[in-house]
Amino acid sequence: MELFPVLHELSERASRYSVNLNGRVSRTLGRNPLRGGTACVYHGTLKPEGTEVAIKTFYCTRSGSEADLKSFPFKRLFREVHTWSKLRHENIVPMLGISTEFDSTFSIVSDWMPMGDARTYVQNAENDPRPLLRDITNGLYYLHSHELGPVVHGDLKGPNVLVSNDHRALLSDFGLSTLNVSTFNMTTEATRGGSLPWMAPELLNDFVASKESDMWAYGMTILELFTRSTPFHDCRSDASVVRRIAEGSLPARPAEESTQFRLSDAWWEICISCWRSDPSSRPTITDVVEKLEATTVCTLSSH
Template identity: 50%
Template sequence: MDPRDFLRKLAEKASKFAINLDGRIERDQTPRARGGKAVVYRGTLLSEGTAVAVKAVIGATEVNMKDMKQVLREAHVWSKLDHPNVLPLLGITTEFDLTVSIVTTWMERGNARCFVQERHNDPRPLIGDIAAGLSYLHSHPKGPIIHADLKGDNVLIAQDGRALLTDFGLSIHLNSSFTMTTHLPCGGSLRWMAPELADSTEGMHATVESDIWSFGMTALVC
């Protein structure tokens, strides 16, 4: 299948739960951050002039169907979230690099790990914010959502100082209605990972309890 046709069909499926921002985003050429299979660019939402983050799959020129579906699964989970301590999803775009990209508001103050390195920044309010966001995920009205990769890098700082949970690439929605066939993601960051996951050789998946462990580690080491 032609890559553009494949992306178009994915975008049509994604339009059921995420706004398609094709034609509405201008993106920088130089990446601002890399991690796992993703790369993040800064961009602009043209209709409003708002700065946005555009997170794309690395190596998408090969049109890796598995990775593309995982991005859509992430967008599906993210689209259900609405809380003061969760970064809102703005939409998706298939305009760049023959891949699906997730679009969120750009957070100029960066992530919690870097934020707390500045001595004048009090880290204590962030712990309450992260706990509130995580509690919201775990008690979501459409079924518990497990973040599965909670750490300081995946917590962004809003302009008013609030902590915002972000990056739901490994998240699990226990009552998901997502119909596109994908495998539940495995992985995470070893330093923040619950012992039962770090020691498992049987492909165990994250749980509410392992999220709470990661929260404790985030509060301890960010």
């Protein structure tokens, strides 16, 4: 099938930053994809190695017009390819390449993570969230101190953290991420980003995502993994969540039994500090690393 003009242009642009895997990736038949707001994630195999891969296939329009390249879905796609392709770290899901062979649209190919996401993983109470939080901290430290300039994740939460075969946490889903130093041949507008229960209050007022809003989400992710529940899970509607965040009505410290007695004072103090209403008063991820090392909650290494 001949590519739509916009898809061909998209492929050419994205191929500047990633390996084109056309002809080397096959999707697994009979296995239902995971469906999200912007893409489906299929299981597949990379040839000739036989490596298991995830194929993130985007929902894209098929009009083939030049205007499509300027639409938000495509800008988000460009941002994801551009940013993700520059990330190399043990706590970041590796991006292997791109493909334009599926569903007349565009796909990003990455390592398959058989253990699923962090939220699902900790539903088994025997799985201690603290090693995952160590890995998340290391991954976020890498992003915020990237050599090309700080990378803002923009949508940090348990479902966007995947767990590898050896039980490491790896950050994923960089569709809302921004790399401050951009060499991509297209302007990508900043976006506020985020998912509501993890969203910093300034993002409700159309501020753009920042390292500071990442830290707010990091605090909510700590709470999420210790409690195995979405932040503000007691709210019955999005409007209630928005009201709680806007009013500064923060989550209460959960009962020790609900966290398997794992949520120490040190971890809870980190949560509270990440939820300060003034973004400039929140700790940096470097501050958190130093605090955790000082309190011997866990040993963190920077890469």
